Amino acid sequence: MSKNDFPESEFRARRERLRRAMEAAALDWLVVIHPASLHWLTGSETKGYTSFQCLLFPQRPAPLTMFARELDRSELEEDSWVDEVRGWNGREPEDPMEAFAKLALDLKLTGSRVGMEVPAWYLHPNHHRSIKAMLGPSLAAEGTSLVQDLKLVKSPREIAYIRASARIADDALAALLARVAEGRSELELAAAAYGTLLAAGSSQPASTMNLVTGERCHFVLAAPTPRQIRRGDPGHVEIGAAYHRYTATLGRVWNLGEPTARLRELHAVIRAASDACIGAIRAGVPATVPHEAAKRMTTEAGLDQFRQHTSGYGIGPGFPPSWGEPVNLFGGNRYVLEAGMVVSVEPHLFIREERLGVRLIDNVLVTETGAELLSRHPRELVPLP
Numbered sequence: 350m351s352k353n354d355f356p357e358s359e360f361r362a363r364r365e366r367l368r369r370a371m372e373a374a375a376l377d378w379l380v381v382i383h384p385a386s387l388h389w390l391t392g393s394e395t396k397g398y399t400s401f402q403c404l405l406f407p408q409r410p411a412p413l414t415m416f417a418r419e420l421d422r423s424e425l426e427e428d429s430w431v432d433e434v435r436g437w438n439g440r441e442p443e444d445p446m447e448a449f450a451k452l453a454l455d456l457k458l459t460g461s462r463v464g465m466e467v468p469a470w471y472l473h474p475n476h477h478r479s480i481k482a483m484l485g486p487s488l489a490a491e492g493t494s495l496v497q498d499l500k501l502v503k504s505p506r507e508i509a510y511i512r513a514s515a516r517i518a519d520d521a522l523a524a525l526l527a528r529v530a531e532g533r534s535e536l537e538l539a540a541a542a543y544g545t546l547l548a549a550g551s552s553q554p555a556s557t558m559n560l561v562t563g564e565r566c567h568f569v570l571a572a573p574t575p576r577q578i579r580r581g582d583p584g585h586v587e588i589g590a591a592y593h594r595y596t597a598t599l600g601r602v603w604n605l606g607e608p609t610a611r612l613r614e615l616h617a618v619i620r621a622a623s624d625a626c627i628g629a630i631r632a633g634v635p636a637t638v639p640h641e642a643a644k645r646m647t648t649e650a651g652l653d654q655f656r657q658h659t660s661g662y663g664i665g666p667g668f669p670p671s672w673g674e675p676v677n678l679f680g681g682n683r684y685v686l687e688a689g690m691v692v693s694v695e696p697h698l699f700i701r702e703e704r705l706g707v708r709l710i711d712n713v714l715v716t717e718t719g720a721e722l723l724s725r726h727p728r729e730l731v732p733l734p
Contacts, residue, residue: 600710
């Protein structure tokens with residue numbers, strides 16, 4: 350991803366939307382930290398999120414200053430829409446908070462009303478404490494939701510990138526299933542999928558692949574291992590493709606040989622739950638409604654105690670370790686679905702005592718009248734010869 354993946358006019362429109370949101374929140378500055386927020390506002394995709402970095406975003410139009418490691422300067426100056434890069438930690442170690450304090454003084458943050466993103470994974474608690482002490486009463490709001498809420502509804506170009514990711518994920522799944530054979534390892538299957546992803550134009554997915562077979566099938570988020578496949582084994586996978594970082598996910602269940610009656614039963618319940626969930630998705634519907642539709646299917650089958658997590662969630666540009674957005678198809682979620690949102694639908698059952706699990710994953714585009722399925726791969730249980 351770089352500033353060239355969207356026209357400059359789209360970035361300008363995004364920044365203007367954020368300024369209006371900041372004005373409504375009575376904020377003069379926003380300290381932008383989440384890498385997906387930085388990406389949405391400037392096109393940046395550096396790995397600087399492994400250390401402290403931020404964008405100092407003013408409510409009134411003014412130059413944009415990026416605070417980042419000195420080693421990220423070249424990439425930020427050439428591949429993102431920022432006006433100035435203030436670097437820290439060059440040839441000798443430097444405390445980022447000491448350098449940030451100088452920048453805050455230069456920009457006169459103290460005495461202003463400042464909001465700050467406080468995202469999981471990307472802000473060290475010590476840095477959070479230091480900035481709070483540094484800005485004192487000027488730190489007026491925790492502004493984590495300001496940018497993330499603005500980027501939930503995708504632009505036409507963003508949707509085009511997600512469609513491209515969905516096509517790549519379909520191809521990667523087909524390559525993986527073609528490699529399933531007795532004696533092959535889970536890692537070999539993953540290699541086939543990853544090779545297809547990268548060759549087809551996907552960047553590295555933000556989250557690692559979930560892939561299990563045989564007795565490991567009750568593991569929910571496990572990575573592939575050297576375990577070798579045996580005839581009769583079930584398996585399931587979640588693949589994420591990321592075209593220009595815009596993610597699409599896909600998950601299917603297969604069986605090497607004839608599936609057991611129990612596996613067919615569980616898959617039928619999950620297919621019904623998926624259909625019910627997708628059928629309840631449309632603009633104007635609270636995000637809890639599709640979840641309840643899926644939950645009814647597992648409850649009526651007497652299996653709801655084997656659900657482990659959300660029925661789905663928002664999908665967007667991803668940075669390790671996640672590609673998810675805060676729209677959760679889950680009880681208590683505050684969001685209402687809007688046309689242009691993209692959500693993953695992934696009802697599931699994982700039964701530890703039976704060492705068995707089933708999860709069906711599809712992405713859909715929310716429309717005014719329903720949901721458009723983005724994947725083309727068949728949604729049936731896949732028996733492999």
